[in-house]
Amino acid sequence: MLTYDFDMNPRPALAETWKVSADGKSITFNLRKGVKWHDGKDFTSADVQFSAMKVWKELHPRGRSTFAKLTAVDTPSPYVAIFRLSEPSPPLMSALTSYEGQILPRHLYEGTDLPQNPWNNKPVGTGPFMFKEWQKGNFIQLERNPAYWDKGKPYLDRLVFRVIPDASARAAAFETGEVLLGGFSPVPLNDVKRLQATGKFDVETRGYEYLAPMFLLEFNLANVHLKDKRVRQAIAHAIDRDVIVKTIWFGFGKPAVSAVPSVLTQFHDPSVKKFPFDPKRAEQLLDEAGFPRGAGGKRFKLVHDFLPYGNDYQRTAEYVKQALGKVGIDVEIRSQDTAAFLKRVYTDNDFEMTSNFFYALPDPTIGVQRIYWSKNIKKGVPFSNASGYSNPEMDRIIEDAQVEHDRKKRRDLINRMQQIAAEDLPVLDLFEVRFFTLASKRVQNHTISAEGVYGSFSSVWLKP
Amino acid sequence: MPRIVRFLAWRLLQAIPIIVGIAVFNFMLLQLAPGDAADVLAGEAGGATPEYMAELKARFGLDQPLPVQLGKYLWNVARLDLGYSFRHNMPVIDLILSRLPATLMLMVAAIALALGLGVLLGVTAARHVNRPLDTVISVCALLAYATPIFWIGLMMILLFSVQLGWLPSSGMRTIGAELTGGAYALDVTRHLVLPAAALSLFFMALYTRLMRASMLEVYSLDYVTTARAKGLTERKIAFKHVLRNALLPMVTMLGLQIGSMLGGSVLVETVFGWPGLGRLAFEAVFQRDNNLLLGVLLLSSLLVVVVNIAVDLLYARLDPRIEMS
Numbered sequence: 001m002l003t004y005d006f007d008m009n010p011r012p013a014l015a016e017t018w019k020v021s022a023d024g025k026s027i028t029f030n031l032r033k034g035v036k037w038h039d040g041k042d043f044t045s046a047d048v049q050f051s052a053m054k055v056w057k058e059l060h061p062r063g064r065s066t067f068a069k070l071t072a073v074d075t076p077s078p079y080v081a082i083f084r085l086s087e088p089s090p091p092l093m094s095a096l097t098s099y100e101g102q103i104l105p106r107h108l109y110e111g112t113d114l115p116q117n118p119w120n121n122k123p124v125g126t127g128p129f130m131f132k133e134w135q136k137g138n139f140i141q142l143e144r145n146p147a148y149w150d151k152g153k154p155y156l157d158r159l160v161f162r163v164i165p166d167a168s169a170r171a172a173a174f175e176t177g178e179v180l181l182g183g184f185s186p187v188p189l190n191d192v193k194r195l196q197a198t199g200k201f202d203v204e205t206r207g208y209e210y211l212a213p214m215f216l217l218e219f220n221l222a223n224v225h226l227k228d229k230r231v232r233q234a235i236a237h238a239i240d241r242d243v244i245v246k247t248i249w250f251g252f253g254k255p256a257v258s259a260v261p262s263v264l265t266q267f268h269d270p271s272v273k274k275f276p277f278d279p280k281r282a283e284q285l286l287d288e289a290g291f292p293r294g295a296g297g298k299r300f301k302l303v304h305d306f307l308p309y310g311n312d313y314q315r316t317a318e319y320v321k322q323a324l325g326k327v328g329i330d331v332e333i334r335s336q337d338t339a340a341f342l343k344r345v346y347t348d349n350d351f352e353m354t355s356n357f358f359y360a361l362p363d364p365t366i367g368v369q370r371i372y373w374s375k376n377i378k379k380g381v382p383f384s385n386a387s388g389y390s391n392p393e394m395d396r397i398i399e400d401a402q403v404e405h406d407r408k409k410r411r412d413l414i415n416r417m418q419q420i421a422a423e424d425l426p427v428l429d430l431f432e433v434r435f436f437t438l439a440s441k442r443v444q445n446h447t448i449s450a451e452g453v454y455g456s457f458s459s460v461w462l463k464p
Numbered sequence: 465m466p467r468i469v470r471f472l473a474w475r476l477l478q479a480i481p482i483i484v485g486i487a488v489f490n491f492m493l494l495q496l497a498p499g500d501a502a503d504v505l506a507g508e509a510g511g512a513t514p515e516y517m518a519e520l521k522a523r524f525g526l527d528q529p530l531p532v533q534l535g536k537y538l539w540n541v542a543r544l545d546l547g548y549s550f551r552h553n554m555p556v557i558d559l560i561l562s563r564l565p566a567t568l569m570l571m572v573a574a575i576a577l578a579l580g581l582g583v584l585l586g587v588t589a590a591r592h593v594n595r596p597l598d599t600v601i602s603v604c605a606l607l608a609y610a611t612p613i614f615w616i617g618l619m620m621i622l623l624f625s626v627q628l629g630w631l632p633s634s635g636m637r638t639i640g641a642e643l644t645g646g647a648y649a650l651d652v653t654r655h656l657v658l659p660a661a662a663l664s665l666f667f668m669a670l671y672t673r674l675m676r677a678s679m680l681e682v683y684s685l686d687y688v689t690t691a692r693a694k695g696l697t698e699r700k701i702a703f704k705h706v707l708r709n710a711l712l713p714m715v716t717m718l719g720l721q722i723g724s725m726l727g728g729s730v731l732v733e734t735v736f737g738w739p740g741l742g743r744l745a746f747e748a749v750f751q752r753d754n755n756l757l758l759g760v761l762l763l764s765s766l767l768v769v770v771v772n773i774a775v776d777l778l779y780a781r782l783d784p785r786i787e788m789s
Contacts (some may be wrong), residue, residue, distance in 0.1 A: 138635065
């Protein structure tokens with residue numbers, strides 16, 4: 001329906017104009033006319049209604065919470081869709097990209113078993129490129145949609161998505177020119193400088209604002225040591241975030257300040273309580289908490305599970321072990337694969353401390369609140385409130401922010417949320433992950449919105 | 465009934481309990497891995513709601529008690545139905561069949577290369593035993609045997625694709641080139657060279673060592689001395705009298721390794737982006753796509769059983785002293 005600029009302001013896509021009513025309980029979208037599905041049928045408000053009610057609200061992994069307040073979509077004409085809400089829902093306006101709320105063709109899906117509909121493997125959309133072929137584990141090929149609504153676009157004839165599972169092999173494919181563009185940090189971090197030095201590539205870190213990934217430590221507040229706030233604050237003081245960002249992540253990150261990443265410029269509050277690197281202060285806090293250094297200079301032991309997404313994640317865990325060891329906390333690193341990690345943390349709650357990363361997503365109500373809301377302590381749900389944090393004041397603020405229609409008041413609520421998060425530290429935000437897009441200098445316009453490589457590519461062109 | 469038919473029938477009959485046992489064992493083994501496909505999917509999506517998780521688990525059949533799941537699985541296997549991969553939204557058999565040609569192509573090319581060169585180098589080394597040529601071959605074989613396969617793969621990419629630009633670095637064909645006939649075959653061959661060479665290197669080293677040892681053993685037998693006494697040339701002795709008998713251990717080894725090559729190609733498939741079965745299975749492990757993984761494992765065990773029978777038949781053919789019974 002919409003796309004977003006780098007500051008998350010909505011921009012027209014399938015919806016040309018929109019208007020939120022004064023009470024915030026209805027949003028009227030005027031849809032673009034003359035848009036066709038790739039199979040030639042007209043795109044209308046019926047598709048929007050079907051997608052919102054049957055796909056987003058029922059099948060999108062986060063849809064039930066993101067679109068919780070959406071009760072109906074009225075379609076007074078084929079080109080007008082009116083969202084009816086039970087209460088105002090400001091985050092909804094940030095959730096209308098193809099990532100959070102995709103529009104599916106009603107005529108191919110209605111009345112079928114949606115998750116097993118055969119069109120899922122050969123999608124039909126309205127976008128600038130049409131599906132042509134998918135060889136699983138090999139490539140996906142799209143070709144130009146000559147009937148795209150933005151006349152004259154797209155500029156490319158064909159898009160090929162290749163599956164190259166090994167990061168070093170991807171770097172080689174960039175070097176040979178077989179691959180022109182890759183998103184989500186496609187090559188090993190220590191190869192980036194070398195590739196940049198050839199002068200043939202651009203490294204772009206914008207285009208991930210919509211996801212706003214945050215690397216953090218989760219603490220299990222049921223743990224006998226970690227339930228003391230002073231211990232968590234001591235850990236915050238004991239870790240030098242600059243070392244993590246510069247040494248382990250080669251600068252592809254930014255030390256975190258608050259629970260809402262700084263790329264979400266409309267919500268980020270830089271004035272929260274901070275925990276500068278200060279091992280002395282850490283030791284002092286640990287002493288105060290009643291955990292003095294014992295035999296061998298050790299205070300107590302913690303087991304640390306890390307999200308196994310690659311070497312950088314393991315090295316970060318190793319650094320945490322080393323840094324906490326210096327203030328007398330004996331850390332044991334435990335590794336497992338992703339499924340085992342998720343089950344251990346989110347289903348079995350059998351952990352003490354994790355290193356993990358969360359997408360903060362475009363609005364704190366969609367992304368950040370799930371870590372701090374006590375109603376989101378939910379067994380079996382990945383990336384929920386695993387620390388077991390429960391604070392009635394935080395809950396009240398979170399719930400108010402979900403429905404606060406006034407921009408200024410809502411911003412105040414979200415600032416307050418960040419301040420309490422920094423004071424209580426149920427999780428410790430370490431740094432904002434900066435994914436990068438690597439592109440041959442020939443590729444133009446690949447990052448022009450907050451969606452980055454998830455965008456439509458309709459304006460991308462190649463220099464000869 | 466001819467003896468060979470009776471032999472085959474008996475062996476196939478024996479294979480049935482083995483296959484069932486493997487199926488049950490695999491199923492139980494996969495239950496030991498913590499976490500399931502729903503966890504992985506929700507993890508990749510970056511978040512979920514409880515209703516979404518419950519729905520996924522119900523759809524995948526994960527909410528059923530374990531014995532029910534096992535029973536359903538065995539009943540499906542009995543009807544030659546390998547089930548459905550929810551992750552790929554495709555029947556398992558279709559997924560496997562779509563990957564099989566790539567795997568077979570890589571395997572056959574690698575085995576042919578490894579066997580051909582291995583035998584040639586092994587025989588050469590044996591005929592020049594303890595002379596410089598033998599030493600060179602043995603040292604090279606040892607090096608090839610000891611080098612990690614993914615490292616060799618990456619080095620080959622760096623040399624032949626990045627530096628020299630002779631061959632493509634990954635994939636199976638040039639996508640979007642719309643080639644047909646000879647041009648298509650050439651394109652696929654160019655993509656095949658590096659992965660096949662990387663995969664064959666380890667096995668080639670193994671076969672070289674094995675062939676050399678086996679040749680030397682046969683050389684020491686009395687009938688070789690007789691052949692020499694008759695005045696046969698060394699070349700004739702080597703290729704007509706010694707080689708054929710020295711091949712038997714190679715056949716055993718080959719039979720054992722065809723099965724393991726399916727798994728051994730995971731690294732090569734990963735480095736070269738080759739869309740084969742090994743990677744499909746490997747990724748299924750991390751995705752907890754158990755239906756798919758069970759399907760691949762069952763198929764591999766079938767392959768091992770069939771290859772074993774073939775090896776026994778081949779024995780009888782190579783060595784008349786061995787009988788089928």
